[in-house]
Amino acid sequence: MTTHLDLNAVCARSGDVVAREIEGEILIVPLVAGIGDAEDELYTLNETGHAIWQKLDGQRTLKEVAASLVDEFDDPLAEVEKDVLGFANELTRRGILVAKP
């Protein structure tokens, strides 16, 4: 699955995965077949991904998500937007996020 989101996209967590927090880390467990590239995979997010994940509520655009993270990341808005967009594209490709119409 190839996706090319733009910053006006709104993304939500897919119902095809279950996300759990254990010891402060996000563990993403595929519920259905076809998530990810291989069998028997779990997903975890690094610190930046974790912060973005928490903001992806299916309401805000990626641009709004990036804006809300500028202070936390202490990076220029353009850099944060690039990170958020890259993250959303990657997780949408894997079926962990879905772009809302």
Place this chain on the structure above:
Amino acid sequence: MPESISIEIQQFPLWEKLRAKRVPLSFDMEITARCNSNCRHCYICLPSGDRTAKRRELTITEIDDIAGQAVTLGAVWCLITGGEPLLRPDFGDIYLTLKRRGLLVSVFTNATLVSQAHIALFKKYPPRDIEVTVYGVTRDTYERVTRKPGTFEKFMRGLNMLMESGVHIRLKSMVIQSNLHEHAAIAEFCRAHTKDYFRFDPQLHLRFDGDAGRNANIKAERLTPEQIIAIEQSDEQRMNAFQKNCDMLINQDFTHFGCNHLFHCGAGNGSFNISYDGKFRLCSSLWAPETVYDLRQGTLADAWNHFVPRVREMRSNRQEFLETCRVCPLVNLCLWCPAHAYLETGELDGATPYFCAVAKARAKVLSNEEGSG
């Protein structure tokens, strides 16, 4: 770019962190004790029509509640087992309930009840794996073990459906007197049909309910130590594993001189077991009443955080035990443990002569191999 990282489950760094904190990473859920087969060696099966057993089974609401508590405590893996779990008409709902809790779910089944609905379920919502026991590869042998006519055909049909579906299947066998003559063919069949290693278990333990008649059947089906040695020696994979780990299997460091704790295994350190009627145990074989916690009367957190440490603190002052099993360097070659001791003798620190004889026979083989190497 921030990355989503997909990694091999075993390499997930969180596991070490969790182990250090004594988190229940996995648990077995026996959703029924009933089975449509009646295997000679089975330690749990009750008749499929046993109304009392059926009435006592956990409801899906109770299972979901326990699973939720387990997830809160950090559980990641869940094994659905039985009895025969597919005997429950609500199996699909139970399976999905556990999956939706974010658990990685495996299933043990005899495959005889697999339907197209199960296949559709497993294809859409894949299990981590499905483990099927192969009791025989001919009708005569298979049904001599299961004691139910027609089960071989149903088993082959179900297994073929599972294999054709692409679901991850693992095959295993129990070796008992009734199928020993076919062990080589069973092993060949299993290895030909799954990519994974094939494992077999040549030792039987007794029943959870202490049924005297059925325990007599189990004892009659046990292989002699000599038979166990013969099949283990004929299995290159198994012997290689034994020899590779020889130093760990016969080791004076395991003798625990001066310690009278009963439990030196991992039971209750990272896993637990739930019976069909909601009884929490540290492992599937541990049934001594003082080691069982009723989840219908309490919580999993209480069982895990308070009850398990009390069980693991149990000690024995029986001299015979302290001078034999407690200080035996063959403990890792032996099926002795407090749970099996209880099933055999009614005492957690009882001696188990049969397991002892098997361990000594194994040790003799390994010592000879080491000497000749």
